[in-house]
Amino acid sequence: MTGLRQRQKIDRDRRIVEAAARLFREFGFEGVKIETIAEQAGVSVGTIYNYYESKGDVLIAVVSLEVNEVISAGESVLTRPPARAADAVDALFDIYLRHSLHYLSKEMWRAAMSMSILHPESRLGRHYGQLDEKLCQQVCRLLAKLKRQGSIGGAIDVEVTGRILFNTMNMSFMNFVKEDAMDVETVIEAVRRQSETMMTLGG
Amino acid sequence: MTGLRQRQKIDRDRRIVEAAARLFREFGFEGVKIETIAEQAGVSVGTIYNYYESKGDVLIAVVSLEVNEVISAGESVLTRPPARAADAVDALFDIYLRHSLHYLSKEMWRAAMSMSILHPESRLGRHYGQLDEKLCQQVCRLLAKLKRQGSIGGAIDVEVTGRILFNTMNMSFMNFVKEDAMDVETVIEAVRRQSETMMTLGG
DNA sequence: CTTCAAAAATGAGTCAATTCATATTTACCC
DNA sequence: GGGTAAATATGAATTGACTCATTTTTGAAG
Numbered sequence: 001m002t003g004l005r006q007r008q009k010i011d012r013d014r015r016i017v018e019a020a021a022r023l024f025r026e027f028g029f030e031g032v033k034i035e036t037i038a039e040q041a042g043v044s045v046g047t048i049y050n051y052y053e054s055k056g057d058v059l060i061a062v063v064s065l066e067v068n069e070v071i072s073a074g075e076s077v078l079t080r081p082p083a084r085a086a087d088a089v090d091a092l093f094d095i096y097l098r099h100s101l102h103y104l105s106k107e108m109w110r111a112a113m114s115m116s117i118l119h120p121e122s123r124l125g126r127h128y129g130q131l132d133e134k135l136c137q138q139v140c141r142l143l144a145k146l147k148r149q150g151s152i153g154g155a156i157d158v159e160v161t162g163r164i165l166f167n168t169m170n171m172s173f174m175n176f177v178k179e180d181a182m183d184v185e186t187v188i189e190a191v192r193r194q195s196e197t198m199m200t201l202g203g
Numbered sequence: 204m205t206g207l208r209q210r211q212k213i214d215r216d217r218r219i220v221e222a223a224a225r226l227f228r229e230f231g232f233e234g235v236k237i238e239t240i241a242e243q244a245g246v247s248v249g250t251i252y253n254y255y256e257s258k259g260d261v262l263i264a265v266v267s268l269e270v271n272e273v274i275s276a277g278e279s280v281l282t283r284p285p286a287r288a289a290d291a292v293d294a295l296f297d298i299y300l301r302h303s304l305h306y307l308s309k310e311m312w313r314a315a316m317s318m319s320i321l322h323p324e325s326r327l328g329r330h331y332g333q334l335d336e337k338l339c340q341q342v343c344r345l346l347a348k349l350k351r352q353g354s355i356g357g358a359i360d361v362e363v364t365g366r367i368l369f370n371t372m373n374m375s376f377m378n379f380v381k382e383d384a385m386d387v388e389t390v391i392e393a394v395r396r397q398s399e400t401m402m403t404l405g406g
Numbered sequence: 407c408t409t410c411a412a413a414a415a416t417g418a419g420t421c422a423a424t425t426c427a428t429a430t431t432t433a434c435c436c
Numbered sequence: 437g438g439g440t441a442a443a444t445a446t447g448a449a450t451t452g453a454c455t456c457a458t459t460t461t462t463g464a465a466g
Contacts, residue, residue, distance in 0.1 A: 005413075005462060012415095033452060044416045046455080055453065110320050118317035120381040129381075160400050164371055171370040178323040178332075197363050198401075208432055208443075215445095236422060247446045249425085258423065408466090415460070423451085430445070436438090 013051055015041040021062045025103065029059055029111035056115040057124045063104060063112045067131045070099045074138050081142060085151040086199040092142055093169050093191050096135070097184060100173065109177040136166040152199075161198075168194050216254055218244040224265045228306065232262055232314040259318040260327045266307060266315045270334045273302045277341050284345060288354040289402040293395050295345055296372050299338070300391050303376065312380040339369040355402075364401075371397050 019040035023032045034055055038045045052058045073095050081088040100109070116128035140162030146152045169191050176187040222243035226235045237258055241248045255261045276298050284291040303312070319331035343365030349355045372394050379390035 003463070008462095009414085034454080035452080045453090046416050047414080049454065050414065110323070114317045114321035117320070117377065117381060118313050120313070121383075125381075157400065160397065164367075164397055164400065167371055167374040168367055171374055174320065178320060178328075180324075194363065194367055197360065197367065206433070211432090212444085237424085238422080248423090249446050250444080252424065253444070410465090411463095413460105413462075416456105416458080418456100418458105420455075421453090423453105425450070426446105426448095428446080428448105430443105432443075433441095435440085 012041070012043055012047065016043065016048055016051060016058065017061050017065075020058045021065075021103070024059065024062060024108055025105060028105060028107040029055075030107070053123050054115075056111070056119075057122070057127075059108065059112055059115070060124045060127050063108070064127065064131060066100070066103050067135070069102075070096055071134055071138060073099055074135075078138070078142055078145060081145060081149075081151075083149075083151060085143075085146045086196050088142060088146055088151070089139070089165060089195050089199060090192050092139065093195065094188055096169065097173065097176075097188050097191065101184065106177040106180060113174060113177070132170070135170075136163060139163075139166045139169075165195060165198060168198070215244070215246055215250065219246065219251055219254060219261065220264050220268075223261045224268075224306070227262065227265060227311055228308060231308060231310045232258075233310070256326050259314070259322075260325070260330075262311065262315055262318070263327045263330050266311070267330065267334060269302070269306050270338070272305075273299055274337055274341060276302055277338075281341070281345055281348060284348060284352075284354075286352075286354060288346075288349045289399050291345060291349055291354070292342075292368060292398050292402060295342065296394050296398065297391055299372065300376065300379075300387060300394065304387065309380040309383060316377065316380070335373070338373075339366060342366075342369045342372075368398060368401060371401070 016037065020032075020037050023037060023040060034045055034048060037058070038048055041048070048058065052061065074092055077088065077092045077095060082091055104112075112128060116125045119125045120129065140158055143152065143156070143158045143162045143165075147154065147156065147158060172187055172191045172194065176182050176184075219240065223235070223240050226240060226243060237248055237251060240261065241251055244251070251261065255264065277295055280291065280295045280298065285294055307315075315331060319328045322328045323332065343361055346355065346359070346361045346365045346368075350357065350359065350361060375390055375394045375397065379385050379387075
């Protein structure tokens with residue numbers, strides 16, 4: 001039953017996220033006032049707060065679109081993983097890291113991470129945590145598949161190792177977005193080296 | 204040459220940090236207004252901003268005191284490390300994790316981490332980064348010593364492995380402060396398991 | 407087509423961090 | 437002492453996120 005009210009709500013929500021995405025990308029998260037998002041979306045300030053708990057919550061909605069694309073891209077590695085385990089993990093992390101700045105600036109990532117740490121129990125924080133969790137599980141699923149294929153030893157704990165690998169990559173990603181001067185090739189190489197160290201020891 | 208001006212400056216600074224530490228611990232970082240810190244320290248709001256760039260910068264000054272104590276406590280492990288490598292790393296991380304909440308609440312840690320990510324190039328961000336770096340180097344120094352003693356294999360890259368271990372511990376610590384319900388024993392056990400996995404593979 | 411209650415939008419008002427023009431204090435010279 | 441410039445303290449004004457009492461819109465009933 002899509003009444004007028006329902007349709008208007010969806011439309012307003014879309015306009016808010018689209019305006020926010022455009023403005024954040026151009027001026028950065030901190031460079032954009034809620035008032036401006038409201039103007040561009042053709043709604044009032046109060047309306048944005050009827051849809052989202054905070055300015056950060058709007059950002060997470062934008063980030064979420066990107067992360068879901070990344071996860072979807074990552075599935076292609078799971079479908080047909082490289083034979084050598086370390087190469088498979090590299091391929092997945094390569095996708096994560098290269099896609100991460102397609103639509104989001106480093107400043108936007110910093111803001112998103114920052115707020116998810118400050119308010120882990122807010123809608124924003126939980127949502128960001130779920131995105132992280134989905135990514136981590138994708139890494140674990142990759143390891144599980146590699147294990148089934150015999151690419152990694154049967155003694156490996158897929159959950160623990162997957163989490164360590166993901167955390168290590170994620171920490172490097174955090175350092176990457178903290179350092180404006182670092183380019184994507186540098187972080188990919190750093191992650192590759194760390195994963196290699198881990199996988200060689202363990203696989 | 205300690206003129207009156209010099210002494211007053213040092214004294215005011217001390218009063219600001221002491222007031223902030225006390226208030227943050229009691230009411231949390233977000234629960235304290237700069238105005239209140241100013242009142243308690245017997246200075247004006249503007250004066251605090253002559254000494255610190257932001258409210259977060261004041262927090263980092265408080266955090267810094269704590270981290271320096273932690274590093275100093277960690278040195279005792281370096282002086283006389285347990286024979287088995289995994290035990291030595293555990294002992295060091297145990298100290299880090301247990302000391303971390305002596306004077307700082309989880310909420311204060313969240314605020315400090317949050318802001319160091321949001322503004323990595325600010326005074327606050329660089330200062331926090333330096334603290335992290337000192338801790339990471341302490342881990343590497345421990346590994347170097349273990350290597351010299353023959354507790355870990357000579358093929359291990361101390362810098363890379365040390366960073367992975369530190370990052371892994373740090374990520375667990377981040378999850379710990381994000382989750383108010385988690386107690387310190389739980390995070391210590393989780394870190395122990397992860398370090399064990401790494402050290403067993405590598406050592 | 408009215409009437410009305412629930413749902414949603416609105417924007418002026420509140421709150422707290424930060425700034426900055428002004429006032430005060432210190433150090434130094436004579 | 438007294439005068440003066442540099443350093444420092446001050447708090448009223450600014451800014452922007454967020455709230456909430458009020459107004460407007462929608463959907464359903466008669």
